[in-house]
Amino acid sequence: CISGTRLYQDILKTSRWGQIGHTTGMARLSLSDEDKLVRDWFCQSALDLGCQVNVDAVGNIFAILPGKNMNLAPIAMGSHLDTQPAGGRFDGILGVIAGLEVLRTVQESGFQTYAPLAAVNWTNEEGARFTSGCTGSAVWSNHSSITAAQQMLTLDDSPCPTTMKQELQRIGYLGSLASDFRSNPLSGHFELHIEQNTRLERQGKRIGIVEGVQGIKWYKVTCKGERAHAGSTPMEVRADAMVASAKIIASLEASARLHGAFATVGVLTLERSSSNTVPGHAQFTIDLRHPSAKILDQMEAEIKSNMDVAMKENPKITFELDEVWHSPAVRFDTAAVACVAEAAEARAAPSGVMRMDSFAGHDSALSASKVPTAMIFVPSQGGISHAPEEYTSKEQCEDGAQALLQSVLAYDAL
Amino acid sequence: CISGTRLYQDILKTSRWGQIGHTTGMARLSLSDEDKLVRDWFCQSALDLGCQVNVDAVGNIFAILPGKNMNLAPIAMGSHLDTQPAGGRFDGILGVIAGLEVLRTVQESGFQTYAPLAAVNWTNEEGARFTSGCTGSAVWSNHSSITAAQQMLTLDDSPCPTTMKQELQRIGYLGSLASDFRSNPLSGHFELHIEQNTRLERQGKRIGIVEGVQGIKWYKVTCKGERAHAGSTPMEVRADAMVASAKIIASLEASARLHGAFATVGVLTLERSSSNTVPGHAQFTIDLRHPSAKILDQMEAEIKSNMDVAMKENPKITFELDEVWHSPAVRFDTAAVACVAEAAEARAAPSGVMRMDSFAGHDSALSASKVPTAMIFVPSQGGISHAPEEYTSKEQCEDGAQALLQSVLAYDAL
Ligand SMILES: NC(=O)NCCC(=O)O
Numbered sequence A, B: 001c002i003s004g005t006r007l008y009q010d011i012l013k014t015s016r017w018g019q020i021g022h023t024t025g026m027a028r029l030s031l032s033d034e035d036k037l038v039r040d041w042f043c044q045s046a047l048d049l050g051c052q053v054n055v056d057a058v059g060n061i062f063a064i065l066p067g068k069n070m071n072l073a074p075i076a077m078g079s080h081l082d083t084q085p086a087g088g089r090f091d092g093i094l095g096v097i098a099g100l101e102v103l104r105t106v107q108e109s110g111f112q113t114y115a116p117l118a119a120v121n122w123t124n125e126e127g128a129r130f131t132s133g134c135t136g137s138a139v140w141s142n143h144s145s146i147t148a149a150q151q152m153l154t155l156d157d158s159p160c161p162t163t164m165k166q167e168l169q170r171i172g173y174l175g176s177l178a179s180d181f182r183s184n185p186l187s188g189h190f191e192l193h194i195e196q197n198t199r200l201e202r203q204g205k206r207i208g209i210v211e212g213v214q215g216i217k218w219y220k221v222t223c224k225g226e227r228a229h230a231g232s233t234p235m236e237v238r239a240d241a242m243v244a245s246a247k248i249i250a251s252l253e254a255s256a257r258l259h260g261a262f263a264t265v266g267v268l269t270l271e272r273s274s275s276n277t278v279p280g281h282a283q284f285t286i287d288l289r290h291p292s293a294k295i296l297d298q299m300e301a302e303i304k305s306n307m308d309v310a311m312k313e314n315p316k317i318t319f320e321l322d323e324v325w326h327s328p329a330v331r332f333d334t335a336a337v338a339c340v341a342e343a344a345e346a347r348a349a350p351s352g353v354m355r356m357d358s359f360a361g362h363d364s365a366l367s368a369s370k371v372p373t374a375m376i377f378v379p380s381q382g383g384i385s386h387a388p389e390e391y392t393s394k395e396q397c398e399d400g401a402q403a404l405l406q407s408v409l410a411y412d413a414l
């Protein structure tokens, strides 16, 4: 049995790296100084256990506990230690620290698995600091090129943005290992995560058996108009990038409601803005989600057509829509899901579990195309996530970690 | 006669302080390092002429050339040397440097006026760096308190905003003189400015005789919702501060068109924003303009009612609307306007001038309540202002400066 107390203490202890003031909020942006500190702690804890620790070219960390058969690729328990600019203490973090807790439990028990086991920290899952999410797992699984990833710029609008490669170098996590599922293979990927929704909570279930993840598309939008004087430029001759963007944002919300999809504009910046200047340049992000690729395409077409209408109505307005991330909808491997189901039912009884898909994106959605993958969910209080109020209890974390342990043992036995 | 060449050379020469790259754009935000450099140049130029230079508690600079009767308060030629974050080389700057050119011309001619003459640089006219415009003239004319002005915070969303007082101290322009029209009086205020609209250009006129300024109201809006996960929070339960703000912005544009008014959202910032987080906190500015106070009140009421509707529809959304600046519509002094009319017609013939009101706000709108005031406009190419493309030719600047000289001489003779 894993130790829920040790696990929870590690979660709370490491939350000091990135804690926002005295709140439960976390700002541990990928490859920041705080991210370096928690990475150092993770590596040292794994080394103390006798693990081998490998870092690849995109900063993914693989902490490997030897198995009986060292020719087998490790069975991974992966997630991420980075957070949103104002996120919580559990999203991603629970999965990595629970992986470490499983390694500890196995090592202390004296039992040796056939395959090696690995706790994995994937880089920039949140996509909050660099422009696309799940970067580490996307490169490893060959969805993105290492060059494109390393050249990604920080998303903040500072005058001198830095690249992911520069940041990897700066904090000492530009590894020598190629980031590639072929040269650095895994034989399975299991991820424990908070649900980030209220389905478990509402139905009074303890563990979710995750069978797939909906599709995600991210875009960067640039709207150009004309800077002008707010006091003396008649409304009729303006090309106001803020107003044009506001109309797109309002119509996007209506479209998402219509399609039963998710659509979000999370970031919007105006260039050299001022109270009495009509904005001439706006940039914003769009995040679209739905299980059906067809609906996503349809929503994209609607956005484009709204932009076309705006550009026709006012030829001095231009919109550019660039896709920056696409995580297609996935179904998880049935054998891996079966291992999770067995483990979850052993822990919470059949009445305490439920099968579901994930609304949020995860590294598992990327690994799934290359290696048998499944996920375990535990409840998030009120469904709150990507917010300081995110909360999952010690008992709930323990449920998840125990199910993670049993899942990998079951998979190892296959 | 003033020297158009010397005037224009000074405008171009001093534009290096704040020049954006190799463009004609200027970023000389109030009390920045660049503003200090141009202030130093202005003071030194005035001292070289034998002027007395006084600086008051809000950083206004009064460069005074003695007159025959030193008991008379100076006749001022004032405007501002600060610019927008991406403004041009003429807005405000022309008026101050033309004031200096008038002092030079008078001093070189050997002629002495009855009253002293003053070239005045008012602080933070643009309102781009600190939250309300025409700060220097508003304090001097007792529209704002010195304490409120000195405590204003920089508008950028840096983690440690500084106050106006700190910035005045830092650049050495926290003067010992009280900023007050009673203890530091002027006997008139004349301001040469670019028109920032196309009325002169379209009608082929050279000089505008400005008889008044429309009313301006500025607001700071704070919209609070709930941070949430963009991928797993259903549209129906969100409290999205970006979407709620976008709807207000779109309706504001419609309202301005309806009323024949001006409405602008120039600044919008989202707190700790991220692509995949539903914004929980948005802040934006509103700038409203109309000659009628009734229409301004009506537009304000419409904004409030739209906000009320949004808050009723979604009780997790709140809006706060704070008025941060009010520059009421003003009519200028008829005697001062008559001096401008006489001077403008002398320069450009009656067929080359036109009477008009100003759409933009000016320090003159504040001084007008305390001292006879009038303004002179020269054309702005294409009406472009608050943009790097702002342009007024040497000949047009010369027209304006010559009319300024004749206006103050005519006023002095009264
Ligand atoms: N699980 C999670 O919050 N991942 C971040 C990627 C996303 O779904 O936006």
Ligand SMILES: NC(=O)NCCC(=O)O
Binding pocket: A229, A230, A231, A276, B091, B125, B126, B127, B133, B134, B196, B359, B360, B361, B362
């Ligand atoms: N003239 C001018 O651009 N002043 C700035 C204040 C305003 O009108 O917004």
